Amino acid sequence: MRIAIDMDEVIADPLSKFIKLYNRDCGVPLDLVLDPGNEIYHHVPEAVNMKWFDYINEKGFFRDLPVIPGAVAGIQKLQEQHDVYIVSAAMEFRNSLEDKYDWLAEHFPFISWQNIMFCGDKIIEADILIDDRIKNFKDFKGRPLLFSSPHNMLITGYERVDTWEQVLKAIL
Amino acid sequence: MRIAIDMDEVIADPLSKFIKLYNRDCGVPLDLVLDPGNEIYHHVPEAVNMKWFDYINEKGFFRDLPVIPGAVAGIQKLQEQHDVYIVSAAMEFRNSLEDKYDWLAEHFPFISWQNIMFCGDKIIEADILIDDRIKNFKDFKGRPLLFSSPHNMLITGYERVDTWEQVLKAIL
Numbered sequence: 001m002r003i004a005i006d007m008d009e010v011i012a013d014p015l016s017k018f019i020k021l022y023n024r025d026c027g028v029p030l031d032l033v034l035d036p037g038n039e040i041y042h043h044v045p046e047a048v049n050m051k052w053f054d055y056i057n058e059k060g061f062f063r064d065l066p067v068i069p070g071a072v073a074g075i076q077k078l079q080e081q082h083d084v085y086i087v088s089a090a091m092e093f094r095n096s097l098e099d100k101y102d103w104l105a106e107h108f109p110f111i112s113w114q115n116i117m118f119c120g121d122k123i124i125e126a127d128i129l130i131d132d133r134i135k136n137f138k139d140f141k142g143r144p145l146l147f148s149s150p151h152n153m154l155i156t157g158y159e160r161v162d163t164w165e166q167v168l169k170a171i172l
Numbered sequence: 173m174r175i176a177i178d179m180d181e182v183i184a185d186p187l188s189k190f191i192k193l194y195n196r197d198c199g200v201p202l203d204l205v206l207d208p209g210n211e212i213y214h215h216v217p218e219a220v221n222m223k224w225f226d227y228i229n230e231k232g233f234f235r236d237l238p239v240i241p242g243a244v245a246g247i248q249k250l251q252e253q254h255d256v257y258i259v260s261a262a263m264e265f266r267n268s269l270e271d272k273y274d275w276l277a278e279h280f281p282f283i284s285w286q287n288i289m290f291c292g293d294k295i296i297e298a299d300i301l302i303d304d305r306i307k308n309f310k311d312f313k314g315r316p317l318l319f320s321s322p323h324n325m326l327i328t329g330y331e332r333v334d335t336w337e338q339v340l341k342a343i344l
Contacts, residue, residue, distance in 0.1 A: 002295065085295060091285040097269040113263040113292045120286030123174065123257060125297045125313065141297065 003078055003171065004117075004124050006131040007088035007100060009149040011071040011108075012062070015040060021055050022048070034150035062099035067107050070164030076110065077168055085126065086111060089136070090118035130167060134158060145170060175250055175343065176289075176296050178303040179260035179272065181321040183243040183280075184234070187212060193227050194220070206322035234271035239279050242336030248282060249340055257298065258283060261308070262290035302339060306330060317342060 008014050018040045022028035026048045034043060041052050055061055078084050086104060090096050097118060104111060122129065122136045129137065130145045132152055137144040145167065146158040161167045180186050190212045194200035198220045206215060213224050227233055250256050258276060262268050269290060276283060294301065294308045301309065302317045304324055309316040317339065318330040333339045 004295075085293070091273075091288045091290070094270065094273050097273060097290070098266065101263075101266050101269060115292055116263050117289060117291040117295070118263070118269070119289040119291070120284070121257075123176075123289070123297050125295050125311070139297070 001082045001127040001171075002085065002125070003082050003128045003130070004085045004087040004122070004126040005075065006129075006133070006136070006147070007086060007090070007104075008065075009068075009132040010130055010147045011068050011075070011086070012065040012103065013068050014056075014062070014065055015150075017061070017065055018052070018055060022051065025051060036150060036153035039151045056093055057095055059095045060099060062093075062096045063103055065103065068164065072107060074164035074168055075108065078171065079110065081172070083115070084111065085115045085117060085124070087117045087119065087122055087124055087126075087129070089120060089122065091120045128171065130161070173254045173299040173343075174257065174297070175254050175300045175302070176257045176259045176294070176298040177247065178301075178305070178308070178319070179258060179262070179276075180237075181240075181304040182302055182319045183240050183247070183258070184237040184275065185240050186228075186234070186237055187322075189233070189237055190224070190227060194223065197223060208322060208325035211323045228265055229267055231267045232271060234265075234268045235275055237275065240336065244279060246336035246339055247280065250343065251282065253344070255287070256283065257287045257289060257296070259289045259291065259294055259296055259298075259301070261292060261294065263292045300343065302333070 005011060019028065019030060019032050022044055023030045028044060032043055041049050075084055088100060090100050104116060127142045128145060129140050129142055130147055132147045132149040134155060144158060146152060146160045148160055148162040161170055177183060191200065191202060191204050194216055195202045200216060204215055213221050247256055260272060262272050276288060299314045300317060301312050301314055302319050304319045304321040306327060316330060318324060318332045320332055320334040333342055
């Protein structure tokens, strides 16, 4: 089977980095927990909301994101039986391209360049797509797996996985 | 219809740049015409063959490539009726990512980030794929259009387009 896997909030964790930067610049608490259905910018005073855009467009933002727990072992496990592709909507942020490439090379060196895709719309042909954004499932003809993230917790009607353990259970 | 379009040798011309660099460094004639079926490296003395790899991995190589004649007007014409995506196997060359992004922004500013894809394998869901490499047609379920380039001139069995004029005639 061909399995496509999103990056942000599925294998990489930008949220904790946002919170760290907001803490540094705006005094937002480091232990901030996002309410279900909320994006990070819902938790920040309006006046500093635009920081989000500054952070994410900065060179280096995506280079040192923490890896989502279980993602490395999970993808290695999937690769034993399946063709695994990383499919990230990186094209929205020009300065994320090299950072994401280098981040993957550091943490997932066993994924070859043939299996990496930076795109906008995810117009891919695959059997499974693991993603935290349902907009990416719109035209997808395979089986979508919604990877839980605070912002999507109020969404129903999709097969949901909360952790990489659950991903493996759902697929293998 | 969804139409996917390759970059190198379809809308961008790396060959003339290779020849210019080989001329500068190795005295290869500037008016070099590639024999049908040949890649650029077939026309270069073996001793300097590795230059190809140096050139293509250098920052800036893809930034100032000439645009293939007719590509800009051709894509604008296709966009009037169809969804056009740029799909480049850029992932092979890490240092090409920003250059290709900036090159597209300069010459094709009417193509939005949602419609750009840098990948390895072209595992895309589209109705038409215009490409000069038949390896990219292997798993493609739509209609492949082989865009002529010296290296593919001996290949038969594919619908072939020699120019952007012919692309428009084949699709519209």
